[in-house]
Amino acid sequence: MATSERRPLLLDFEKPLVELDARIAQIRELAEENEVDVSDQIQQLETRAMQLRQEIFSSLTPSQRLQVARHPRRPSTLDYIQAITDEWIELHGDRSTGIDDLALVGGIARLDGRPVVMFGHQKGRDTKDNVSRNFGMASPGGYRKAMRLMDHANRFGMPILTFIDTPGAHPGMEAERLGQGEAIAYNLREMFRLDVPIVCTVIGEGGSGGALGIGVGDRLLMFEHSVYTVASPEACAAILWKDAGKAPQAAEALKITATDLKGLGILDQILPEPIGGAHSDPLETAATLKTAFLDNLDQLSRLTPQQRRELRYQKFRNIGVFAEISA
Amino acid sequence: MSLFDWFANRRKAEPISKERQEREIADGLWSKCSECSVLTYTKDLRANQMVCLDCGHHLRIYSDERVRQLIDPGTWKLLDEALQPVDALKFRDRKSYSDRLREMQDRTGLSDAVQTGLGQLEGLPLGLGVMDFRFMGGSMGSVVGEKLTRLIERSTRERLPVVIVCASGGARMQEGMLSLMQMAKISGALERHRESRLLYVPVLTHPTTGGVTASFAMLGDVILAEPKVTIGFAGRRVVEQTLREKLPDEFQTSEYLLAHGFVDAIVPRTQLKRTLAQLIRLHQPYPPSHFVHVPDSLSRHAMNPDYVSETNSAS
Ligand SMILES: [Zn+2]
Numbered sequence: 001m002a003t004s005e006r007r008p009l010l011l012d013f014e015k016p017l018v019e020l021d022a023r024i025a026q027i028r029e030l031a032e033e034n035e036v037d038v039s040d041q042i043q044q045l046e047t048r049a050m051q052l053r054q055e056i057f058s059s060l061t062p063s064q065r066l067q068v069a070r071h072p073r074r075p076s077t078l079d080y081i082q083a084i085t086d087e088w089i090e091l092h093g094d095r096s097t098g099i100d101d102l103a104l105v106g107g108i109a110r111l112d113g114r115p116v117v118m119f120g121h122q123k124g125r126d127t128k129d130n131v132s133r134n135f136g137m138a139s140p141g142g143y144r145k146a147m148r149l150m151d152h153a154n155r156f157g158m159p160i161l162t163f164i165d166t167p168g169a170h171p172g173m174e175a176e177r178l179g180q181g182e183a184i185a186y187n188l189r190e191m192f193r194l195d196v197p198i199v200c201t202v203i204g205e206g207g208s209g210g211a212l213g214i215g216v217g218d219r220l221l222m223f224e225h226s227v228y229t230v231a232s233p234e235a236c237a238a239i240l241w242k243d244a245g246k247a248p249q250a251a252e253a254l255k256i257t258a259t260d261l262k263g264l265g266i267l268d269q270i271l272p273e274p275i276g277g278a279h280s281d282p283l284e285t286a287a288t289l290k291t292a293f294l295d296n297l298d299q300l301s302r303l304t305p306q307q308r309r310e311l312r313y314q315k316f317r318n319i320g321v322f323a324e325i326s327a
Numbered sequence: 328m329s330l331f332d333w334f335a336n337r338r339k340a341e342p343i344s345k346e347r348q349e350r351e352i353a354d355g356l357w358s359k360c361s362e363c364s365v366l367t368y369t370k371d372l373r374a375n376q377m378v379c380l381d382c383g384h385h386l387r388i389y390s391d392e393r394v395r396q397l398i399d400p401g402t403w404k405l406l407d408e409a410l411q412p413v414d415a416l417k418f419r420d421r422k423s424y425s426d427r428l429r430e431m432q433d434r435t436g437l438s439d440a441v442q443t444g445l446g447q448l449e450g451l452p453l454g455l456g457v458m459d460f461r462f463m464g465g466s467m468g469s470v471v472g473e474k475l476t477r478l479i480e481r482s483t484r485e486r487l488p489v490v491i492v493c494a495s496g497g498a499r500m501q502e503g504m505l506s507l508m509q510m511a512k513i514s515g516a517l518e519r520h521r522e523s524r525l526l527y528v529p530v531l532t533h534p535t536t537g538g539v540t541a542s543f544a545m546l547g548d549v550i551l552a553e554p555k556v557t558i559g560f561a562g563r564r565v566v567e568q569t570l571r572e573k574l575p576d577e578f579q580t581s582e583y584l585l586a587h588g589f590v591d592a593i594v595p596r597t598q599l600k601r602t603l604a605q606l607i608r609l610h611q612p613y614p615p616s617h618f619v620h621v622p623d624s625l626s627r628h629a630m631n632p633d634y635v636s637e638t639n640s641a642s
Contacts, residue, residue: 169541171561172569176579179589181540181560188514189546193522208498208507209541209560216511230498230507230538235565240420240500255416255503264415266504316515317476319508320469321415324407 011067013056020049053275060225062257063248066233068225069205070167073279075286077105077120077163080203083286084293085109085118091152094144097178103134103170104142104214106149108158112294117153119146119214120163120203136205137170140183143213147187150194159197159297162214167232169210184213191216192313195305199296201271201289202226202258203278218312219296220266222258223285224273228266229256266319269296360384376596385553385596387533390442390459393492397455397600398446405444407477412439412470416503424501427463435461439470440495443478445487449604454482456491458539465495467538468502472509475543479516479527488526488607493544497537510542517546526610528603531558531581531590545589549606551599552581552590 010018024045031038060068068074081088090107092100106119121138124130146162153160169180191198198217206215206228222228231239233251238244261267271288274281300308348366351357358369362384372379376396377386388396394403418424432438440462445454456478458465475491482489498506520527529547533556540560544550552558559566559579567574577583584590594602 169560170569171565173566173574173578176559176561176566177587179545179587182545182589184541184560185510185514185543185545188511188542189518189521192515192518209510209538212507212510213541216515228504230503231500236500242421250420253416253418253420253503254500261504264503264505266508313515313519316508316512319512320473320505321413321502322469322473323411323413325409325411 009072011064011071013060013064013067017049017053017056020045020052024049050275057225057275057277061248062227062251062254063233065225065257066205066227066251068277068279069227071277071279072125074204075278075282076125077118077122077165077203079282080163080286080289081107081109081118083283084290085111086113088118091149092145094141094148096144097139097141099139099141101134101139101142101145102132103136103166104138104145106146108152111161111290111297114297115156115158116161116297117149117158118161118163119149121166121210121214123165123204134170136166137168138166138210138213139170139172139175140178140180143169143180143183143187146214147183147190150187150191150198154194154196157196159199159300160194160217161293162198162200162217164200164202164206164211164215164228165204166207166210167205168207169213184209187213188216192309192316195309197297197300197308198312199293199300201292202228203289207232216312216316218300218308218315219268221269221271221292221296222261222267223271223278224258225277226258227251227256228258228261229254264319264321358386361386378596383554383595385533385555387460388596389461390437390457390492393457394442394444394446394455396596397448397490397492397603398444399448399450402447403444404446405442406481407443407474408438410438410470410474412468412502414501415469415505416501418501418503420501427501431462435459437462439474440465440467440499441471441474443474445481445485448490448600448607451604451607452485452487453607454478454485454487454489456489458492458494460494460533463499465493465539466497466499466506467495467509468499468506469509471499472506472512475513476509476516479513479520483516483520483523483525486523486525488528488610489520490528490530490603491543492530492532493535493539494532495535495537495539497539507538510538513543514546517543521548526607528606530594530599530603531584532556534558536560536562547591548610549591550589551592551594551602552584553596553599554581554593556581558584558590 024042027038087110105122109116109118121136122133123136124133150160199219200215200217202222204226208231233247234244237246237250258270262270271292274284278285352359355369357366358372359366360379363382365381367380377388412428414425437459441456441458443456456475479489527547528549529544531544531552535544535558557579581593585593
């Protein structure tokens with residue numbers, strides 16, 4: 001996991017916390033030098049720091065959440081898979097485009113005894129890794145790899161768990177030539193056909209069609225600070241406000257947070273994150289995810305394939321807000 | 328003078344004064360081709376389905392005109408006219424979405440960016456959806472998603488082929504994630520239509536991009552496109568920014584998609600009705616007398632030998 005001793009990268013709204021932490025460290029040092037007992041004061045300050053952290057993270061604005069969702073240390077698909085599975089074999093390629101897309105990874109795993117198929121967008125852990133992972137922006141080969149894995153799962157009766165974490169599908173010339181639109185569209189339709197349970201989770205950034213391309217399931221889960229959006233706030237601001245600097249306003253207007261999406265009937269379950277975000281305690285976050293997977297798979301496996309398909313259809317069928325005025 | 332004679336004599340005619348031209352363009356008597364700038368008598372142009380008689384350019388047409396071109400007179404029955412868009416997110420950019428909607432409705436006389444209905448094409452019954460680029464760039468929000476889904480569901484129940492004429496910039500940002508989810512909703516309805524072994528043909532017109540390309544535009548059993556239209560997932564400018572170089576002119580055109588195997592045929596507008604009729608006839612059961620109606624609920628079991636084993640392995 002990404003639980004290293006490295007200090008987590010800081011977001012601007014975390015500054016007051018850092019200042020407070022620095023003060024605590026300073027006092028501790030001074031007390032040691034002068035051999036005075038300041039444990040009471042330190043405890044007070046630590047309580048204050050904890051409260052402050054809680055306050056900050058419980059009232060993040062949509063654009064601050066976007067920063068948390070994009071945090072370079074936020075646990076990735078492979079981090080979660082490694083943390084929650086007993087066994088894991090990664091599979092490669094879509095058997096058609098001739099490239100293994102590293103921005104979308106997947107394979108077969110054992111989750112609490114049960115064989116499952118897992119796949120998701122994979123962002124890099126550092127700059128070099130990010131280049132080879134294309135920042136988690138999948139190409140048609142990635143979506144077709146996902147489809148191949150889903151067909152595999154369906155043939156062998158394995159539930160499907162998908163991890164969504166992408167700024168969007170790759171907008172490149174090669175991707176267009178290979179049919180980016182077709183690759184995503186095909187998945188959207190075929191995911192309604194599959195007999196096995198499908199649980200989709202937005203672990204970080206859910207960017208538009210590139211996210212939805214592995215996002216049609218019986219359940220949609222989302223971490224507390226994850227976001228899911230029809231267009232990136234930056235792109236939306238550039239188009240509608242004609243000013244990319246208005247991204248925070250766009251993030252607000254687009255209703256991209258888990259709470260908003262639950263209200264719109266798009267999301268089934270919000271998964272809580274540790275105070276400070278998933279990256280502050282990846283193992284605890286992974287445990288939350290594992291519990292949610294097992295609960296949902298438990299419920300879904302009580303249904304027949306026909307019931308699951310019908311409920312999956314109705315779930316999406318009911319999304320949309322409009323008026324119907326009888327003439 | 329008949330229109331035909333007029334057309335035949337047109338080149339010999341005296342050049343018309345510039346003032347008169349402009350007045351008559353404004354009156355709608357004449358139309359100027361946006362490609363070659365040649366002026367054509369509007370009636371001629373309409374008779375040729377708004378395809379330039381000089382250069383073959385397909386001028387943009389809107390949903391009413393498209394329905395008129397494809398559907399046999401007197402057979403068109405509009406569906407779900409009562410559906411109206413709603414500003415569910417209370418979205419406001421430089422203008423509020425509610426104001427935008429009202430303006431659009433006043434300006435176009437449309438309620439939203441698609442019209443759907445049942446009708447006949449060369450006597451063949453079908454479900455037809457036509458997107459309208461005038462209404463917020465043909466963008467797809469809840470109403471577009473709901474109307475198309477209902478059209479497909481109704482066509483599945485009545486065992487009708489579906490044709491959707493696409494013209495859209497993609498998902499409608501002002502409805503946020505509700506818009507994105509319409510892609511899945513429509514694709515789900517198409518899955519059921521497909522499972523009932525019914526024909527679906529999208530017709531890609533200018534432009535077909537974004538979320539529409541990444542859903543129902545690319546899910547046809549057969550995919551047709553008008554000549555020289557823009558079809559793609561990512562916007563051209565976005566791709567250029569990613570690539571940091573200019574893209575070739577033919578990139579993301581109908582011809583480019585045909586060459587790369589994502590479109591079955593490029594059909595000039597004047598041939599479209601005939602081609603659709605041909606496709607629908609080719610997909611009718613043969614021989615007709617031997618056709619046994621299979622109820623939807625049974626067709627999957629009856630026709631898919633893999634079905635039983637798949638079910639067993641999944642449960
Ligand atoms: Zn012309």
